[in-house]
Structures are given as C-alpha cells and as structure tokens.
Amino acid sequence: MIYYWLILVVVVCYFIGNVSFARVFAKLFKHEDITQKGSGNPGTMNMLRVYGIGYALLTLLFDALKAGVAAMVCGYIFAPYGLFELAFLVAGTSVVVGHNFPVIYKFKGGKGVASLFGIFLFSPLWYVGIIMFFICAIFLYFVDYAFLASLIFVFALGIAWIVRLAILQPMWWWICIILIAFNLILCVIMHRANITRFVKGTENATNFKQKVNKLFGKKEKVEEAEIKPEKEIVITEAEQAKAEEEAKKQKELDKEEDQTEKPQ
Numbered sequence: 135m136i137y138y139w140l141i142l143v144v145v146v147c148y149f150i151g152n153v154s155f156a157r158v159f160a161k162l163f164k165h166e167d168i169t170q171k172g173s174g175n176p177g178t179m180n181m182l183r184v185y186g187i188g189y190a191l192l193t194l195l196f197d198a199l200k201a202g203v204a205a206m207v208c209g210y211i212f213a214p215y216g217l218f219e220l221a222f223l224v225a226g227t228s229v230v231v232g233h234n235f236p237v238i239y240k241f242k243g244g245k246g247v248a249s250l251f252g253i254f255l256f257s258p259l260w261y262v263g264i265i266m267f268f269i270c271a272i273f274l275y276f277v278d279y280a281f282l283a284s285l286i287f288v289f290a291l292g293i294a295w296i297v298r299l300a301i302l303q304p305m306w307w308w309i310c311i312i313l314i315a316f317n318l319i320l321c322v323i324m325h326r327a328n329i330t331r332f333v334k335g336t337e338n339a340t341n342f343k344q345k346v347n348k349l350f351g352k353k354e355k356v357e358e359a360e361i362k363p364e365k366e367i368v369i370t371e372a373e374q375a376k377a378e379e380e381a382k383k384q385k386e387l388d389k390e391e392d393q394t395e396k397p398q
Contacts, residue, residue, distance in 0.1 A: 136215055140224055147204050147225045151232020151249065154239060155196040156181050159189060169242070177244035179280040179340060187345055197244070198252030201229040206256040216305045223313040226253035230317060234324060245324040247284040250317060254291040259298060266290050275346060278339040281328035285321065292318045 156176040160168035164185065168176050172184040178197065182190035209222030230246040230253070254263035266287050274283040292314050299307045299314075322329075331337035 136212070136217070140212075140217075140221065143208050143221065143225050144228045147208070147228035148232040150200055150204050151229035151234075152236035152238050152243075153200060154233070154236060154243065155200075156193045156244065157239075159193055159196075160185070163189070173338070175244060176239075176242075178248045179284070182280070182342065182345070183338075183340060187349055194248045194251070197233065197248035198255055200252065201226050201233070201249035202252030202256030204229050205253050219299065219304045219310050220306045222257065223253075223310050226250075227313050227317055229253075230320070234320065245284070246317075246321060247288060250288050250291070250321065254295075257295070259291070259294050262294050263291055274340065274342045276343070278342055279328075279332065279337060280340045280342070281325045281332070281337070285325060288321045289318060 154176045156168050156178070159181070160166050160171070160176075168174075168180060168184065172180045174180070178190050178194045181193045205222045205226035208225035209218045212218060212221035226249075230249045232243075233249045234243045234246045235241040236243045251263065251267065254260070254266075257263070270283040270287040273286065274280060277283070295314050296311055299310050304310070328337055
C-alpha cells in the first residue's frame with residue numbers, strides 16, 4: 135500500500151515542478167516573456183544573461199526551494215517505513231522532470247540544474263552542495279561557460295550521493311542510484327546543444343565576470359571609462375582645427391603664387 139502513495143508523490147511533485155519561476159519573475163518584474171529573451175530558456179542562467187545577478191539568484195533560490203522542500207517533506211513522511219532516501223529521490227526527480235517538461239507550458243521548460251541544486255541542498259549532503267556551489271561559481275567567474283559549471287556541479291554531487299548510498303545501503307538503495315544516474319543523464323541531454331556549440335567553438339559566454347565586476351566594481355574605474363571618450367573628442371577637434379588652419383594657409387599661398395605668375 136505504501137508504494138501506491140509513492141505514485142501519488144510522483145504526480146504531485148511533477149506538477150510542483152511545472153511552476154516556472156523564471157517565467158513568473160520576468161512577467162512580474164519586467165513584464166516580459168523570458169522565453170523570448172536571450173537563449174529563450176526559462177532558467178537561472180538565462181535570467182543571469184538577460185536581467186543580471188539579482189534576478190538570477192532569485193530564480194535559483196525559488197527553483198531550488200520547490201525541489202528541495204518537496205523532496206525533504208516526502209523523505210521524512212516515508213522515513214518511518216525506512217524509505218527516506220527512496221521517497222526523497224522519487225519526489226526530487228519528479229520535480230526536476232516537471233521543471234524540464236512542464237505540461238502546462240507544452241513541455242518547454244528549463245534544464246533542471248537549479249532544481250537539482252535544491253535536492254542536494256536539502257539532502258544529508260547539504261554541506262557538499264554548498265561547497266560545490268561556491269567552487270562552481272568561482273569556476274564560472276574565470277571560465278565563463280555556464281553549462282560547464284552546471285555539469286561539474288551536478289556530477290560532483292551525484293557521485294557523492296552514489297558513494298553515500300553504496301556505503302550505507304538503505305532500503306532500495308540500488309533504485310536510488312538508478313534515479314541519480316537518470317538525473318545525471320537527463321542533465322547532459324538537456325545541455326546537449328551547449329555541448330555541441332562548445333565543441334564547434336560557437337557557445338555563448340555568460341559574461342558572469344563582467345556582471346560581478348559591475349556589481350562590485352570601484353567607482354573610479356567607471357569614471358575613467360566615462361571621461362576617456364571626452365578626452366578623445368577634444369583631441370580630435372583640436373587636430374581638425376589645426377588641419378583647417380593649415381589648409382587655409384596653403385590656399386592663401388597658392389593664391390599669391392597665381393597672382394605672381396599672372397603678369398608674366
């Protein structure tokens with residue numbers, strides 16, 4: 135009977151995943167459709183590209199919460215039956231699938247990385263999730279390819295979970311490993327276009343470093359950048375005036391020469 139309740143968990147969590155916070159925040163704060171902006175993907179990285187770090191973090195937070203809270207609640211509900219890990223991963227995976235393939239948006243969703251982050255953040259390995267989040271943020275700052283940072287993050291946490299399950303071997307632990315492997319494979323599939331563009335050398339950078347520098351940059355640098363064009367304009371005008379003056383003198387000399395040659 136308990137396993138029938140797990141089927142209900144799959145259905146409910148799938149529809150929770152259908153809630154697209156990128157779409158919600160873009161419409162609410164910018165009155166725009168995020169799927170018509172940037173890469174068109176309703177996810178954290180496209181929010182970063184289009185609207186900046188603030189909106190990206192807001193989207194990341196809520197996409198992570200919807201998956202993490204759902205997984206944690208379901209895990210603790212089924213914990214008395216020895217099914218914490220199974221219920222946790224079934225619920226979390228269902229949210230990710232709902233996020234990636236939302237029926238209410240004609241199955242056009244995000245790529246699931248933020249939701250996976252939420253699953254790891256609310257799991258017993260939450261500290262590994264936080265550490266990897268900052269490591270991948272630093273990696274993104276220097277490398278500037280968001281999909282690479284996302285894949286490194288997901289695979290690092292996925293491997294950590296697999297090791298934990300292999301050591302503890304809770305009830306149905308091998309199904310849990312299959313669920314994690316499914317999430318890793320799904321993440322690669324959702325990023326297949328990015329991988330292809332990266333191999334061809336046409337993948338777009340996120341400009342994460344530029345956005346961070348703009349957010350925390352010094353005012354002096356901005357002022358110098360604003361003053362520099364004005365100096366260039368002044369120099370250009372001075373050179374133009376000098377050129378006009380020389381042309382005028384040359385014209386007068388030519389006129390004098392013509393007058394001298396005329397009597398002859």
